Amino acid sequence: MIIKRASEFKSSEITDKAVYLKRREFLKAAGIVSAGAAIPGLLAARVEAAAQKLQYIKNKKYLLDESLTPYQDVTTYNNFYEFGTGKADPARNATHFKTRPWTITVEGHARKTGTFDLDDIIKPHSLEERIYRLRCVEAWSMVIPWVGIPLADVVKRLQPTSKAKYVQFVTLHDPKQMPGQGGFLGGGLQWPYVEGLRMDEALNPLPLLAVGLYGEVLPNQNGAPVRLVVPWKYGFKSIKSIVKIRFVESQPPTTWNLAAPHEYGFYSNVNPEVDHPRWSQARERRLGDGSFFAPKRPTLMFNGYGEQVAHLYRGMDLKKYY
C-alpha cells in the first residue's frame, strides 16, 4: 500500500505544476507517505499535497489567539456537495480531481475580461498566510491557516467599471469529475454552484482567494485549486474550485438561496441573533479542540470580524437581509 502510493506520487503531474510551487524532495515526501499510512484516517490527498509546499509570507495582521483545527480535521470533514453530501465524501471522491491546467474566465463589467490561466492570475501577487475562523451554517466551526491572495487585489487588477455592483463566482461544472453533480436529485442543489458578493464586500481586505492551507497546496476536497474565503459569512459563501468571475449590475443568484430562499439569504453574515429557521445560530461547536465533553461556544457577530466589516451593513436590517 505504501509502495503503491509512493509510486502514484512519483508519476503524478506534480512536476509541471506552477512556478510558484516548490517541489519537495521525494524522500521527504515518502517519509510523510509512510507516516501517513500509519494513521488509518490519513488519506491519499494528504500524501499528494504533502509534496507541494507553498512559498508565502505570514501576514501578522491576521493571527488568532485560538488553537488551529488539526490538518486532519480540516481535510476530512468537508461540505463540498460536488463530491457528495457526506462530510467524508469529498476527501474520498476528489482524490483524482484535475486541478491543472486551470483557467478562470472573467466576464461582465470590467476592463480586463477573458480567460486567464490561474497561475497568471496568482503570479503578480505574493502569497500570504492568514489564520481565519470558519463558521459553517450547520453550527460548527474551525480555525484554519489559509494561504492565498487578497480578493480585493485581484478585483482591482481586473478593473471593474462603475456598472459593476456585484461580483459573481461560479464553480466548475463537470459531472464526470464531480460525482455529486450527477445522480438522483444531485444532492438537492442546482449546478453549477454560484455565489456572489457586493462590490464593497469584495473590495474589503478580508476575503481571500485561497490556493493553500497549512502551507501546502489546497487539497482537492477543500476547493482546489482556488477558492474564496469570506470569514465573516457562513461557510457556503466561500465558493470552491472557481472557474468564472463575473462583474454584474444586479444581485446575482446564489446556490443555497435558490435551494431554500427562506433559509439562506444572499448576505448570510454570521449572526448569532438571527437563527436558521430550523436551528439556532447562537452557539457553535469548535471542531478538533478537544471540547467534545464541553458546551458549545457562543457564536460571535460577524464571526468576530465586526471591526472590519460591520460598517458595510450600517443601517441595514440584518434580520431582513439575512
Place this chain on the structure above:
Amino acid sequence: MAQPTSRQLVLIKVTLFLAALVPLAWLVLDGVQGRLSPNPVEAITHRTGDWILNFLMLTLSVTPLRKISGWHWLLRLRRMLGLFAFFYACLHFTTYIWLDQFFAMSEVWKDIAKRPYITVGFSAFVMLIPLALTSTNSMVKRLGAQRWRKLHRLVYVIAVFGVLHYLWLVKSDIRLPLAYGVVLITLLVLRVPSINQRITGLQRA
C-alpha cells in the same frame, strides 16, 4: 422454519438481542478509536437516529412478514425489536441533551417548541415511552388485549413522525429520508384491509 422448537426460539432471541447491540458496540469502538469524524457528537446523533428508524421499520415489518410467510412465531420477536427502537431513542435523546446541548434546559425547551424537526422528534420519543412501559405480558393483561392494541397503534404515528423528523432536518439531500418514507409507506399499505387479506391469502393458497 415454519415452527421452531422453544429451544430454537430462545436461541433466535438471544442472537437477535446480541445482533441488536452490534450498532452500539460498533459506535463505542469507533468512538474509542477516534473514528467518529472530527464531529463525534454529530456522528453519534446520526448513528443512533438511524438505528431508531431501522428498528421501527423492523418492528413494523413483523406483521406483514408473518402474514406473507405464515411464520407466526415472528410475532415473538416484535417486542424486542420495538424495545430496541426505544433503547436507541434513549441514546439519541441523551446525546442531544447531554453532548449537544450540555443540559442547557432552557435552550432545549426552546428547541422543542420552536424547531419543527425537534418538535416531531420529541413527540415521537414521548409517545415511545408508554409503549415501552406497557410492553410486558402483565401490562397486556392489565390493559386488556383490545385497549393494549389500540394504544400500540401509536407506533404508526411514531414512525411517521420519525421520518418527518429526518426529512425536516436534512439541508438539501433528501434521498435517505425519502427512502425511509418509501419503506414506511409500503409497510403501512400492507396493512390496508383489502391488501392485508390478499397477502394473508397468499400464504394459504
